[in-house]
């Protein structure tokens with residue numbers, strides 16, 4: 523018969539278990555690429571969709587089994603077709619903290635290559651990289667209304683990808699960091715050829731509003747890799763590697779979040795500057811700039827709840843202000859280099875002697891800018907000199923004195939130039 527003390531102990535233990543289980547404060551979305559009538563790349567015997575699903579389910583099981591505080595959401599758990607945009611929507615609706623898309627690479631025309639790689643959103647720096655994005659994005663052609671849904675994006679046309687040059691992804695540094703952790707694991711834990719961290723214009727990553735990566739487990743078109751990935755041992759090892767990276771990343775993020783909530787704002791920036799650039803990936807200045815912007819959002823929101831924080835950072839592009847009226851007014855480009863919680867005097871040390879400067883106020887924050895021109899190229903060349911003093915400076919755009927989406931403004935500038 524249990525003593526009174528024993529019963530109390532059991533009640534206490536049950537409470538602990540309940541609290542641990544209830545506190546799902548990290549949400550990860552695992553996206554098994556392709557499915558249903560979309561097989562993805564096909565090998566001699568295996569199909570990409572099945573390899574992806576197997577690894578995705580094994581990864582999810584590992585997380586569910588070992589991380590009580592994590593909620594795992596799958597974009598698919600069976601062999602079904604899911605629209606590309608729907609996959610991102612699932613993650614956005616869940617306000618996920620991390621998005622992991624699992625794919626398997628292939629080369630056409632009997633070309634062979636080996637290696638696992640991890641991708642983040644960005645501009646492809648080589649035609650081989652562009653080809654990977656083209657192949658993965660081509661799945662939208664399976665969707666009846668893809669022309670409307672993806673606003674005329676043609677996955678096979680290189681020109682469609684120009685937009686990714688101007689994409690500003692505020693989660694880029696986190697995504698690249700996680701991607702490099704996965705690669706380390708593929709190499710050390712799964713003993714795969716490390717094909718590195720790359721960037722390309724993946725539609726599924728573009729549509730998510732959280733740190734996101736796309737894993738290419740290996741080449742289904744290379745017989746030895748097909749065999750490995752199709753095996754239980756291979757899929758388990760790859761899932762295990764992603765899990766190890768996930769665990770390390772989550773621990774880091776949670777420690778970081780805790781320190782953001784407990785540290786004075788100035789410390790937050792200092793910490794961020796210590797983040798070392800990741801080897802073999804060089805974020806563009808424009809993209810890395812958004813990192814600081816997002817850090818500063820955290821700084822502003824340091825006392826806000828997590829959901830407010832998610833809301834504040836829930837877009838991959840700067841907030842767009844709808845501008846009506848005269849369409850002939852060309853957008854004006856400026857370089858944003860600093861934000862402050864209060865107005866600064868013109869000789870403030872933080873301006874580092876940059877003159878003349880201007881500012882605008884957004885959400886109660888003073889945002890300092892340098893230069894102003896309707897010529898995007900002129901502002902872009904000025905950016906280089908500003909980044910020597912403010913390494914995270916980036917270009918923003920205004921129309922009729924209202925801040926507008928810089929990517930749209932650049933497109934307009936390019937149209938007007940023609």
Ligand SMILES: [Zn+2]
Pocket residue numbers: 555556562563570625626658
């Ligand atoms: Zn794929």
